[in-house]
Amino acid sequence: MxxxxxxxxxxxxxxxxxxxxxxxxxxxxxxxxxxxxxxxxxxxxxxxxxxxxxxxxxxxxxxxxxxxxxxxxxxxxxxxxxxxxxxxxYADEHKARKNIEVKVAEQRAREKNRAWIKELEAREEERLEMERLAKEERGGQ
The missing domain is CATH 1.10.287 (Helix Hairpins)
Structure with a gap:
């Protein structure tokens, strides 16, 4: 297993x-x-x-x-x-820096979300595999 x-x-x-x-x-x-x-x-x-x-x-x-x-x-x-x-x-510079920071933060959030979903899918596959193996063991006895 x-x-x-x-x-x-x-x-x-x-x-x-x-x-x-x-x-x-x-x-x-x-x-x-x-x-x-x-x-x-x-x-x-x-x-x-x-x-x-x-x-x-x-x-x-x-x-x-x-x-x-x-x-x-x-x-x-x-x-x-x-x-x-x-x-x-510095008002224009601060606004430009904030816009860049927002865009970078959004990109990082999307990447984290993708990584999170990928991790959850991998865990779900493992759980389903464990359930399948457990059924096979019960059915084989």
């Missing part, structure tokens, strides 16, 4: 390298390289806030502290402008 099919059932994440390999760090660096002005604006904001807080703790000149707070506001404005400008600038 043939052995039952030992392979596991196909998974919906099977063959999806991005699901298993993409980490938060990878996504972060991909975003930083795609739109570098945003992290620069964030760094400038943090730097200005840090300098202002150090100036307050040290009790230094109030003019310098106010100057740093103004720079923080300018840096935040730069960051927001970079985000808005980037969203307009």
């Amino acid at each position: 043939p052995a039952p099919h030992d392979s596991k059932m196909p998974s919906s994440f099977e063959g999806n390298e991005e699901f298993y390999e993409t980490s938060r760090v990878t996504k972060f660096f991909r975003r930083v390289t795609a739109e570098p002005l945003i992290p620069i604006g964030m760094a400038l904001t943090c730097w200005a806030l840090y300098r202002a807080s150090r100036s307050i703790r040290a009790g230094n000149d109030r003019d310098y502290t106010n100057k740093m707070f103004r720079r923080r506001i300018y840096a935040q404005g730069f960051t927001v402008a970079a985000m808005v400008g980037g969203s307009y600038y």
Whole structure:
């Protein structure tokens, strides 16, 4: 009697390298390289806030502290402008990338569906063969 099919059932994440390999760090660096002005604006904001807080703790000149707070506001404005400008600038590119990703995902889904159906057909053939052999054994005794 043939052995039952030992392979596991196909998974919906099977063959999806991005699901298993993409980490938060990878996504972060991909975003930083795609739109570098945003992290620069964030760094400038943090730097200005840090300098202002150090100036307050040290009790230094109030003019310098106010100057740093103004720079923080300018840096935040730069960051927001970079985000808005980037969203307009990259809008077409994002749409094109999404369309490609959708088409690739649809193709992968069709391939997985075909593999799933093929696996189910193979298992059904094995089941029918086992039933036929079991009937022959009962009938032959």
